[in-house]
Amino acid sequence: MPKLSEIGNRQDSIRVDSVKNRFRKYIDNAHILMMESVTERTFLFPGNLNEKVVATKVSGFKNPSFSTTATDFQPFSFYEDYFKVLGKDFLNPVTSGSTNKYYFNIEDTLFQKTDTVYIISFRPLKETNFDGLKGLLYINTNQYAIQNVIASPYDEQLIDMKIQQQYTFVNNKQWFPDQLNYEVYFKNYPTKNLGMRLTGKSYISNVVFDTALLKKDFDYQTLVMVPDAADKNDAYWQLHRKDPLDNKEKKTYRVIDSIGKAQHLDRTLKIIESLFTFQIPISIISIDLNKIIGLNDYEQLRLGMGLHTNDKLSKWFSMGGYIGYGIKDSIIKYGGDIKLNFKPGHKDFYFKYAYSKDLAEPAKTQYFYSRNNYNRNLITYRMDYIEQHEVSLNFRAFKYLVTNIDVNKSIRMPYYDYLFLPNEKDNTLVSTKFNSAELRIKARYAYKEKLVQSFGQLLSDGTKYPVIYAGYTKGFKVNTYGDYDYQKISLGIQKSFLIKNIGRTNLLVEGGYLQGIVPFSYLFNGNGSNATQQYIYVDNTFQTMGLYEFLSDQYANIFFSHDFGSLLFKRPKFQPRFVIFSNAGYGSLRNPEQHANIPFKTMEKGFYESGLVINNILRYKYYNTIYIGIGGGAFARYGAYAYPDMKDNMAYRVSLTLSF
Numbered sequence: 001m002p003k004l005s006e007i008g009n010r011q012d013s014i015r016v017d018s019v020k021n022r023f024r025k026y027i028d029n030a031h032i033l034m035m036e037s038v039t040e041r042t043f044l045f046p047g048n049l050n051e052k053v054v055a056t057k058v059s060g061f062k063n064p065s066f067s068t069t070a071t072d073f074q075p076f077s078f079y080e081d082y083f084k085v086l087g088k089d090f091l092n093p094v095t096s097g098s099t100n101k102y103y104f105n106i107e108d109t110l111f112q113k114t115d116t117v118y119i120i121s122f123r124p125l126k127e128t129n130f131d132g133l134k135g136l137l138y139i140n141t142n143q144y145a146i147q148n149v150i151a152s153p154y155d156e157q158l159i160d161m162k163i164q165q166q167y168t169f170v171n172n173k174q175w176f177p178d179q180l181n182y183e184v185y186f187k188n189y190p191t192k193n194l195g196m197r198l199t200g201k202s203y204i205s206n207v208v209f210d211t212a213l214l215k216k217d218f219d220y221q222t223l224v225m226v227p228d229a230a231d232k233n234d235a236y237w238q239l240h241r242k243d244p245l246d247n248k249e250k251k252t253y254r255v256i257d258s259i260g261k262a263q264h265l266d267r268t269l270k271i272i273e274s275l276f277t278f279q280i281p282i283s284i285i286s287i288d289l290n291k292i293i294g295l296n297d298y299e300q301l302r303l304g305m306g307l308h309t310n311d312k313l314s315k316w317f318s319m320g321g322y323i324g325y326g327i328k329d330s331i332i333k334y335g336g337d338i339k340l341n342f343k344p345g346h347k348d349f350y351f352k353y354a355y356s357k358d359l360a361e362p363a364k365t366q367y368f369y370s371r372n373n374y375n376r377n378l379i380t381y382r383m384d385y386i387e388q389h390e391v392s393l394n395f396r397a398f399k400y401l402v403t404n405i406d407v408n409k410s411i412r413m414p415y416y417d418y419l420f421l422p423n424e425k426d427n428t429l430v431s432t433k434f435n436s437a438e439l440r441i442k443a444r445y446a447y448k449e450k451l452v453q454s455f456g457q458l459l460s461d462g463t464k465y466p467v468i469y470a471g472y473t474k475g476f477k478v479n480t481y482g483d484y485d486y487q488k489i490s491l492g493i494q495k496s497f498l499i500k501n502i503g504r505t506n507l508l509v510e511g512g513y514l515q516g517i518v519p520f521s522y523l524f525n526g527n528g529s530n531a532t533q534q535y536i537y538v539d540n541t542f543q544t545m546g547l548y549e550f551l552s553d554q555y556a557n558i559f560f561s562h563d564f565g566s567l568l569f570k571r572p573k574f575q576p577r578f579v580i581f582s583n584a585g586y587g588s589l590r591n592p593e594q595h596a597n598i599p600f601k602t603m604e605k606g607f608y609e610s611g612l613v614i615n616n617i618l619r620y621k622y623y624n625t626i627y628i629g630i631g632g633g634a635f636a637r638y639g640a641y642a643y644p645d646m647k648d649n650m651a652y653r654v655s656l657t658l659s660f
Contacts, residue, residue: 486516
């Protein structure tokens with residue numbers, strides 16, 4: 001006689017099998033999702049590109065704020081040195097020098113009128129370690145160009161991907177893409193016995209060469225969606241579809257549209273859009289998710305709440321505030337702001353007034369870019385209590401230059417043992433409270449940065465050129481508003497680039513200069529991230545330097561890392577990735593005797609460290625769709641500021657990576 005638990009298990013199994021059978025029956029007659037779009041793509045050599053989504057249609061959604069384009073899953077052309085698939089860079093088999101990496105074999109020969117087409121298979125050579133592709137090349141003897149290519153990653157992955165690009169000879173002038181296809185296969189998702197397949201086809205038509213285009217004709221947004229893109233009727237779609245809908249596709253729209261209406265999927269999409277800005281809308285008010293909970297070494301746990309008005313009230317302005325409480329310091333913090341949006345949906349154009357009574361880390365360089373702030377905040381243990389009024393204007397001055405200008409008045413009080421001696425000849429003048437009145441200008445220049453409009457936001461898709469960050473601060477000595485007259489300049493240049501057959505290099509060069517006599521809070525700390533029981537890697541910081549070990553009024557740093565990827569070592573089940581680091585810094589401080597009660601050093605002799613991190617030492621499958629890689633490494637400090645005992649010069653770090 002079966003036990004009750006056995007009966008329950010059998011019933012559960014029957015229910016699961018029943019769900020699987022119903023699901024299989026459905027997908028035999030319809031798809032899970034259908035997406036269509038019509039776009040206009042404009043290009044001017046060497047790198048000016050605009051793409052306009054003039055029509056979009058997504059099953060289940062009446063007003064989708066996202067769309068598909070030909071380049072969502074593959075580049076528009078197969079001629080780059082590296083071919084990006086699912087966010088991963090694969091060495092292209094048609095790049096120069098590829099015969100040292102790939103094995104090629106002529107499989108067949110076809111004859112097309114006066115031309116010959118060679119069908120050539122390709123795959124990585126044995127005993128080579130790199131991310132390669134396998135597939136077929138169809139080479140036409142007319143200009144010996146690619147007429148067709150079919151490719152997929154050579155190494156087995158959790159998600160299979162296959163792309164196809166077909167080219168046609170346009171106007172007897174030039175080979176040009178005619179059709180871009182892809183297929184993504186989730187082999188073991190949602191279950192090991194039930195996979196999921198995503199397919200897409202893009203047709204390119206009405207190609208026009210030699211048009212009278214100028215650089216000024218190209219907007220800073222690479223991809224935009226016209227306001228009425230989701231409002232096209234059936235007649236429009238029938239006119240623009242290359243292939244008419246089959247019965248399975250028609251049923252998909254009919255069934256999923258009805259589900260979308262019943263389940264209010266458009267409303268769910270609005271919530272997803274809001275999450276991109278860390279907000280959850282409730283009627284005309286949105287909850288600021290980043291104000292609910294926070295972690296840092298000074299407060300330990302910070303709890304709070306933040307509320308702002310959203311687009312339902314007005315797209316042209318917003319207002320709100322927040323309150324927070326630190327468990328360790330037992331102090332309430334709060335603030336509020338009013339913001340006017342000059343271009344709704346464009347985060348770069350606004351005017352803002354803000355007031356706050358909160359904490360701020362002292363001697364921190366202010367840039368547009370982030371230094372992995374979350375990891376840095378976890379170990380921050382020194383804070384100023386600051387009350388501040390700020391008026392700011394943010395705008396895009398040129399196509400690729402974003403500028404922020406603000407005027408602020410603040411009162412800072414160090415919540416640590418510190419005395420400022422502003423007059424070195426009279427030590428009786430001691431300051432523990434600092435008033436400042438500042439004009440600040442911050443700028444970010446990203447030449448030919450690709451900006452994509454999706455999910456109601458303007459998102460960056462990066463640039464292959466260096467990104468430049470600059471900041472200028474002028475402090476005024478004005479009655480009771482400001483006690484210090486000074487100027488501060490900061491500059492940073494950041495670049496990431498692939499070196500063929502070597503890997504990816506990341507580089508940041510930065511520096512700053514301050515003129516004037518100011519307290520510790522307005523200087524530059526050494527940008528270290530080494531703290532007790534700290535094992536998290538913090539990007540673009542000195543891993544072996546204490547957070548406030550060094551102090552400067554002028555400095556220069558360089559942060560270098562190089563990821564070899566799979567070039568050094570690669571096995572089917574063991575694929576560690578080696579990353580080397582080398583960082584250096586220089587700084588100096590005039591009148592160090594004016595800063596009392598805090599220990600610090602100056603680094604006129606130069607600070608140096610190097611490190612090695614091995615990613616993916618262990619890999620775990622997550623929902624059979626992605627690998628979570630765990631690795632680790634060590635950094636060593638050397639040079640004039642190295643400690644006598646070698647173990648004190650070491651810092652150990654844990655790394656987490658994601659891959660398919």
